[in-house]
Amino acid sequence: MSAEDNSPIPDYLTKSRLDGRNFVVLGGGLGMGRQTVHALSQAGAARVMVVDIEQSRADNVAAEISGGLGWSGDITKRDEVKRLASDAVGALGRVHGIVDIVGMAQWAALLDLSDSMLERDLDINFRHAFLASQEFARHMVEQGGGTMVFIASVSGKTSAPMHAGYGAAKAALMAWVQSLAVELGPHQIRANAIAPGTILTPRMEAAFTPEQRQANEAVSPLGRMGRMEDIASTALFLSSDLSAFITGRTIVVDGGVRAKFPYGTL
Numbered sequence: 594m595s596a597e598d599n600s601p602i603p604d605y606l607t608k609s610r611l612d613g614r615n616f617v618v619l620g621g622g623l624g625m626g627r628q629t630v631h632a633l634s635q636a637g638a639a640r641v642m643v644v645d646i647e648q649s650r651a652d653n654v655a656a657e658i659s660g661g662l663g664w665s666g667d668i669t670k671r672d673e674v675k676r677l678a679s680d681a682v683g684a685l686g687r688v689h690g691i692v693d694i695v696g697m698a699q700w701a702a703l704l705d706l707s708d709s710m711l712e713r714d715l716d717i718n719f720r721h722a723f724l725a726s727q728e729f730a731r732h733m734v735e736q737g738g739g740t741m742v743f744i745a746s747v748s749g750k751t752s753a754p755m756h757a758g759y760g761a762a763k764a765a766l767m768a769w770v771q772s773l774a775v776e777l778g779p780h781q782i783r784a785n786a787i788a789p790g791t792i793l794t795p796r797m798e799a800a801f802t803p804e805q806r807q808a809n810e811a812v813s814p815l816g817r818m819g820r821m822e823d824i825a826s827t828a829l830f831l832s833s834d835l836s837a838f839i840t841g842r843t844i845v846v847d848g849g850v851r852a853k854f855p856y857g858t859l
């Protein structure tokens with residue numbers, strides 16, 4: 594102990610643990626969602642409800658961990674999210690945190706984006722976060738706190754060429770998280786987002802040509818694309834007490850791409 598500083602030293606490793614806490618992972622049946630389910634479980638989470646529109650995906654991932662529970666439904670619909678929150682509280686007792694991973698881009702030139710495509714962009718990238726945060730916040734307010742983590746995208750932080758509706762919906766999600774943090778902070782509810790760069794998910798793995806893959810690797814200072822575990826690790830950090838004073842923020846996980854000077858040589 595120094596004469597100048599005798600402040601107590603917390604147990605930092607304990608802060609990374611989630612022992613006895615229960616989580617709901619929306620879109621947990623595949624890719625980043627599945628990895629996040631495992632990350633939470635490895636950190637000691639007691640129960641993790643795995644939510645997916647595909648029942649088999651939810652059940653399979655739930656069966657991979659101890660304390661897993663599969664739940665199937667369409668979380669872009671208010672009634673379904675109400676049912677989810679009620680089932681989660683019924684089965685888990687208390688929900689300490691949610692991680693919402695659902696999202697998908699549609700590709701079209703901005704001038705060809707139809708009304709129905711924009712509706713879809715908003716449903717699949719924003720509406721479920723709006724619904725889930727409301728329905729679970731009601732429970733977390735009663736319980737005295739909780740954490741919420743949402744997956745946004747770097748496409749909501751810059752232009753989104755050929756996927757402008759997606760970019761706009763993800764930008765709305767990041768704005769929503771700031772309002773959640775401010776309005777719910779007094780109830781000890783923290784809300785944050787993660788903005789991934791290109792991440793090699795099973796879907797991306799199948800869609801990429803070797804040239805696209807190479808181009809995405811070359812643009813990153815780290816010389817590689819993101820891995821699903823890069824996102825799951827960040828979701829774990831934001832769900833644990835290691836991030837106890839972080840709320841309303843979006844953490845960019847892009848291997849440094851957005852840190853680059855955008856104007857070439859001056």
Ligand SMILES: NC(=O)c1ccc[n+]([C@@H]2O[C@H](COP(=O)([O-])OP(=O)(O)OC[C@H]3O[C@@H](n4cnc5c(N)ncnc54)[C@H](O)[C@@H]3O)[C@@H](O)[C@H]2O)c1
Nearest residue numbers: 620622623624645646667668694695696697746791792794
């Ligand atoms: N892969 C990337 O490079 C990348 C980059 C930036 C952001 N993101 C974002 O990361 C997130 C995960 O992307 P991904 O490619 O791993 O997703 P994914 O499609 O592999 O997995 C999402 C899961 O959500 C489920 N799901 C879809 N619609 C649902 C609904 N209405 N209700 C319940 N479940 C539903 C799917 O069945 C699937 O299992 C998304 O929000 C995406 O926008 C991805």
